[in-house]
């Protein structure tokens with residue numbers, strides 16, 4: 567196994583998305599941010615639009631998307647902020663969104679997600695966190711592959727896979743991804759889906775490198791957003807205390823968007839792929855008892871290739 571030098575940057579836990587992109591000119595770059603109407607997504611989109619990119623907010627609530635777009639246009643002066651309807655849990659919606667896309671795509675920020683929801687299933691029977699967080703983004707990226715390849719041919723294209731330190735809670739359990747034979751646990755399901763987000767970036771970096779497309783994954787930090795809609799305050803405190811790490815302060819959404827912005831558009835990441843970042847730097851291996859770093863199973867190339875094939879087979883029905 568070859569050991570590569572970890573990517574480090576001058577930025578850290580308190581950097582904001584705007585600081586990370588200071589001096590970066592994204593004029594002519596076309597970017598999609600899923601879940602771009604709230605939380606980290608809207609601040610990622612704002613920073614990218616602030617640097618001159620055309621940004622499309624891919625959202626399931628069009629009215630919320632329009633409000634976010636107006637707000638971003640008002641704060642950045644960049645009128646190229648667009649909105650498209652996308653429900654990642656609905657493969658028909660993913661297909662419609664991708665079919666409506668015209669021309670090259672330079673960056674796809676796979677940001678949307680749900681966390682620790684009670685057991686829900688799509689009409690196909692897929693567990694909802696895996697279906698939304700992984701399968702929806704997997705299908706979207708594959709359907710947009712020609713557009714990404716066109717972006718790749720014109721200066722490079724990137725996929726940003728927003729994962730979480732919660733990936734440390736579970737590998738992808740290939741024997742029973744959809745909790746058909748094991749008891750459902752909301753955090754295990756979230757962890758599994760977030761591991762899938764990292765494995766997806768690993769496989770894209772391998773598979774699509776020849777198209778000029780790179781992909782990396784990240785943990786944004788802890789940020790108070792609507793993501794915690796299914797979780798009680800007591801649960802959050804308990805979960806944050808289950809670690810030998812000092813309890814990290816909550817980040818602001820602008821700080822939470824910094825690592826996404828870095829991976830989406832910083833020249834510091836040119837040519838880098840298949841890696842996992844936190845606090846704007848590549849993360850090292852997770853140490854037992856810690857909630858920092860990346861699990862070996864999330865970067866495992868064999869698991870990444872297996873997940874890709876399983877995802878293709880699942881979507882094919």
Ligand SMILES: NC(=O)c1ccc[n+]([C@@H]2O[C@H](COP(=O)([O-])OP(=O)(O)OC[C@H]3O[C@@H](n4cnc5c(N)ncnc54)[C@H](OP(=O)(O)O)[C@@H]3O)[C@@H](O)[C@H]2O)c1
Pocket residue numbers: 600601602603604605606607624625626627652653654655656676677678679680681698728729730731785786787788789790791792793794
């Ligand atoms: N906040 C944190 O502490 C934290 C920590 C680690 C990782 N993350 C990751 O960061 C990402 C962004 O989360 P956030 O904290 O910014 O939470 P958020 O404000 O709830 O953003 C998530 C977005 O995903 C959208 N979404 C959910 N289901 C969707 C679907 N089926 N189709 C399309 N969009 C859908 C939501 O839209 P609606 O408003 O319509 O539901 C929302 O805009 C997530 O991937 C999350 O796992 C966050």
